[in-house]
Amino acid sequence: MPVVYISHGSPIVALRENDFTRALAQMGQDLPRPRAIAVVSAHWEAPSPIRVTGAPRPTTIYDFSGFPDELYRLTYPSPGSPDLAAEIVRLLTEAGSQATIDARRGLDHGAWVPLLHAYPAADVPVVEVALPVPRSPEVLLTVGQALAPLREDGILLVGSGGIVHNLPRLHWNDEDAAVDPWAKAFDDWVRARLDPLDRQAIAGYRDAAPNARLAVPTTEHFDPIFFVLGAASESDRLLDIYEGFHYGNLSMRTFALAEPTWPT
Numbered sequence: 001m002p003v004v005y006i007s008h009g010s011p012i013v014a015l016r017e018n019d020f021t022r023a024l025a026q027m028g029q030d031l032p033r034p035r036a037i038a039v040v041s042a043h044w045e046a047p048s049p050i051r052v053t054g055a056p057r058p059t060t061i062y063d064f065s066g067f068p069d070e071l072y073r074l075t076y077p078s079p080g081s082p083d084l085a086a087e088i089v090r091l092l093t094e095a096g097s098q099a100t101i102d103a104r105r106g107l108d109h110g111a112w113v114p115l116l117h118a119y120p121a122a123d124v125p126v127v128e129v130a131l132p133v134p135r136s137p138e139v140l141l142t143v144g145q146a147l148a149p150l151r152e153d154g155i156l157l158v159g160s161g162g163i164v165h166n167l168p169r170l171h172w173n174d175e176d177a178a179v180d181p182w183a184k185a186f187d188d189w190v191r192a193r194l195d196p197l198d199r200q201a202i203a204g205y206r207d208a209a210p211n212a213r214l215a216v217p218t219t220e221h222f223d224p225i226f227f228v229l230g231a232a233s234e235s236d237r238l239l240d241i242y243e244g245f246h247y248g249n250l251s252m253r254t255f256a257l258a259e260p261t262w263p264t
Contacts, residue, residue, distance in 0.1 A: 001034055001151045002239070002258035003144075005228045006114045007162040007251050008042075011064045014074055014113045020252050021117045023242040027256070028118035035154035036081045036125040038088060038147065040140075041110030042161040042221040044130045049098035050143065051105070051130040054085040058126065059106030076112035081125035084155065088129060088147060095146035102130075110160040129227075137203035137226045144230020157231045159224030163187050164215040164251035171248035183249035186215035190225075194255065195238050199229045215249075232257040 004027070013021060043063055044051075060075045085101050092099035107115075111128050129147075132139060147157060164183045171177035189209045193201045202225065206212050216222045236257040244252050 001032060001154060001156050002256040003151060003157045003228050003231045003236075004031075004241075004254070004256045005159045005161075005225055006254045008110050008114045008160050009162070009246055009250060009252050011067055011071060011109045011113055014109070014116055015068070015071060020242055020244065020246075023254065024114055024117035025120075027241050027254075028120075031156065031256075032154075034124055034156035036084050036127065037115070037119075037156045037158060038084065038127050038129060038150065039107075039111040039115075039158045039160055040129045040131060040143075040224045040227045041108055042131070042165075042224060043108040043110040044105070044128060045133050045220055046130040047133050049100045050092055050132050051100060051102040052085045052088045053080060053105050053107070053128045054082050054101035054103045055080045055106065056082060058128070060112055061106045061108045063108045074116070076107060076116055076122050078107070078112075078115070078119075078122040078124060078126045081127050084125065084127050087150070088127065091146045091149065092143065095142060097143065097146065114160060131220060131223055135223065137223070140223055140226035141199060141203070141230035144227040144232075148231040148233070151231065157228070159228040161221035161224040162251055163190050163222065163225070163253045164245075164249055165221035166214060166217050166249065169214070169249055174248065175246050177248035179245045180249040182211040182214055183245060183251065185210040186212060187245075187251045187253060191243075191253065197229070197232060197234070197236065197238075197257070202226075202229065228257065233259070235259060
């Protein structure tokens with residue numbers, strides 16, 4: 001399976017039909033059908049040990065407020081996979097990380113909102129993996145590397161966050177606002193280093209990338225990219241799924257890293 005990074009955007013994306021949601025739907029059609037999906041979302045941070053959802057039927061979490069009532073009536077009733085959760089814990093433990101199953105937690109909007117468009121039937125089992133606290137790019141690269149073997153077993157590994165994510169800077173009144181140059185410069189810098197799979201450069205983004213502290217004031221949305229990069233193989237090639245911005249500077253960049261034999 002390819003490994004995918006999704007910039008999930010605002011929760012309102014769940015109600016939208018636009019270029020971005022159509023790109024997610026097309027991705028779901030184009031990818032080989034996964035046996036299950038393992039998601040690292042920006043919206044689940046937890047102290048060690050690394051937590052993995054183990055519920056047979058994870059609930060839909062509405063971890064947001066102030067949106068239309070219609071959004072809170074949506075559900076994403078995908079099955080979970082206790083067996084996959086146990087396998088993830090095993091792989092992480094063997095790689096030297098502490099990990100445990102959380103049998104109660106459901107799926108936050110970083111997981112279910114994009115999957116609602118990519119897999120609308122909600123018939124693919126989904127397991128979520130928490131971002132450990134504390135963490136570093138190196139820790140998350142190791143997590144991705146530990147779970148990379150799951151790709152060979154038909155598991156789709158997904159990091160869900162956002163390349164540029166600075167809520168106070170968003171132009172909330174205009175989803176199609178002109179793109180702020182500072183946001184585009186950072187987004188372009190990341191894209192240029194994804195193509196050669198330059199993990200070291202991206203891990204050093206805070207000191208090297210233009211406008212890094214403006215684009216990534218807190219790291220939780222950017223960090224899932226390191227999980228994705230850790231799970232990638234040296235032979236993977238970059239496939240751009242979507243490129244663009246919402247609200248002037250919220251990057252929606254979404255991409256897959258796939259073996260060269262996988263069709264464009």
